[in-house]
Amino acid sequence: MKISIIGGGPAGLFYAYLMARENAGHDVQVYERDAEDATYGWGVVFSDVALAFVRDIAPELYASMTAGQVVHDDMAVVHGGTRVRLANNTFHRMARIDLLAALHRHCRQVGVKLHFNSRQDDPARFADSDLIVAADGANSAIRSRLAEHFQPELDERPNYLAWYGTTQLFPALSLIFRQNDDGLVIAHTYQYSADHSTFLVEVDPATFERAGLGRMSEAESLAYCEGVFAEDLQGHRLLSNNSQWFRYTIVKNRHWHWRNIVLLGDALRTGHPSVGSGTRLAMQDSIALYESCQAQPGSVPAILADFVARRQPGSDRLQQAAIKSTEWYENLGPKLHLDPVSFAYDYVTRSGRVDHAEVRRRDPELADAYERLQAGPGA
Numbered sequence: 001m002k003i004s005i006i007g008g009g010p011a012g013l014f015y016a017y018l019m020a021r022e023n024a025g026h027d028v029q030v031y032e033r034d035a036e037d038a039t040y041g042w043g044v045v046f047s048d049v050a051l052a053f054v055r056d057i058a059p060e061l062y063a064s065m066t067a068g069q070v071v072h073d074d075m076a077v078v079h080g081g082t083r084v085r086l087a088n089n090t091f092h093r094m095a096r097i098d099l100l101a102a103l104h105r106h107c108r109q110v111g112v113k114l115h116f117n118s119r120q121d122d123p124a125r126f127a128d129s130d131l132i133v134a135a136d137g138a139n140s141a142i143r144s145r146l147a148e149h150f151q152p153e154l155d156e157r158p159n160y161l162a163w164y165g166t167t168q169l170f171p172a173l174s175l176i177f178r179q180n181d182d183g184l185v186i187a188h189t190y191q192y193s194a195d196h197s198t199f200l201v202e203v204d205p206a207t208f209e210r211a212g213l214g215r216m217s218e219a220e221s222l223a224y225c226e227g228v229f230a231e232d233l234q235g236h237r238l239l240s241n242n243s244q245w246f247r248y249t250i251v252k253n254r255h256w257h258w259r260n261i262v263l264l265g266d267a268l269r270t271g272h273p274s275v276g277s278g279t280r281l282a283m284q285d286s287i288a289l290y291e292s293c294q295a296q297p298g299s300v301p302a303i304l305a306d307f308v309a310r311r312q313p314g315s316d317r318l319q320q321a322a323i324k325s326t327e328w329y330e331n332l333g334p335k336l337h338l339d340p341v342s343f344a345y346d347y348v349t350r351s352g353r354v355d356h357a358e359v360r361r362r363d364p365e366l367a368d369a370y371e372r373l374q375a376g377p378g379a
Ligand SMILES: Cc1cc2nc3c(=O)[nH]c(=O)nc-3n(C[C@H](O)[C@H](O)[C@H](O)COP(=O)(O)OP(=O)(O)OC[C@H]3O[C@@H](n4cnc5c(N)ncnc54)[C@H](O)[C@@H]3O)c2cc1C
Pocket: 006, 007, 008, 009, 010, 011, 012, 031, 032, 033, 034, 040, 041, 042, 043, 044, 045, 096, 118, 119, 120, 121, 135, 136, 137, 138, 140, 141, 163, 198, 264, 265, 266, 267, 276, 277, 278, 279, 282
């Protein structure tokens, strides 16, 4: 097959790798807009379950991804200045740039042709391809150009986000809730390398307005956030990588493919950074499309129908969980009076999929602390 992939993020590269590894006869080409060493964001995070998908299908890539990675078993919720530990939440973290470098290396080893500095907005250029994969991210130009066929639904969420890094290390994936005169400012932070943590800041629209963040320069916004989280950063600076405020768009598409063009990864559907599942979702898409190619060799329409049938239920489920999580962060006002343990408990059970028995199984210490509070003083 001749396969042209637009977008060299985790979705496009992983699919390219799997196809070329499976059959050296495939002509697999990836067209990436940016330079080879350009990337945005800091670390990426995978749950245990998410990484198991990669290990099962590509143990050699798993070995590269996990060499030198940071793993930690706890999370922490900081509310009212008090830290509550949430046990048994194993997360693997790595720098996004390291993940992409590992994918580039493995792709080249199996003969994928990588074209950098190669922006592609028009699928007509790939008329001789059997399959065109639009893996060009959340703002997919291919999806926009063919919007009448894919029928995307773009839901821009109200909260503002800015993606910083820091040299302060947060080994436990930590959610920090700080209140000041402007309102509530949230940090989602985790260590992803020996010397850096990702530090994503989230602000609701009212707080954003009162703080004047929309009128500040990038450096002023960064300084504001450093002030809010001074106690947590302990003298470490926040680091910017073109870290502008943005509102996250939840992407859905009514149709996943048109003719021989298929959407993959963020172009197809986004999760939300608060559940850290974007890279996982993207790589699971790659696995599903690869498996569909195995299951329906020789027929692109059959491959694409198989891909939707195989992938849509799991993808929808994870996206629903991401939307629920997003809404929890957007509606925290009535919960801020909760004591730190009840607040952390509310966080753990926010998706509706974790009941008290499950909290007890995963984290007996939290279940005990919560039960004591529910029983009231003197219990
Ligand atoms: C600002 C920001 C920061 C993020 N940081 C993190 C993070 O730190 N950790 C994390 O887990 N997730 C992060 N995410 C989410 C994560 O990037 C995605 O969920 C995940 O990377 C999806 O993979 P993908 O391959 O589908 O898309 P992407 O990773 O977005 O890759 C798409 C690729 O397509 C390329 N491209 C776009 N248009 C064209 C074109 N016309 N022609 C050719 N190439 C094109 C882009 O340059 C990009 O390399 C971030 C998202 C945003 C918006």
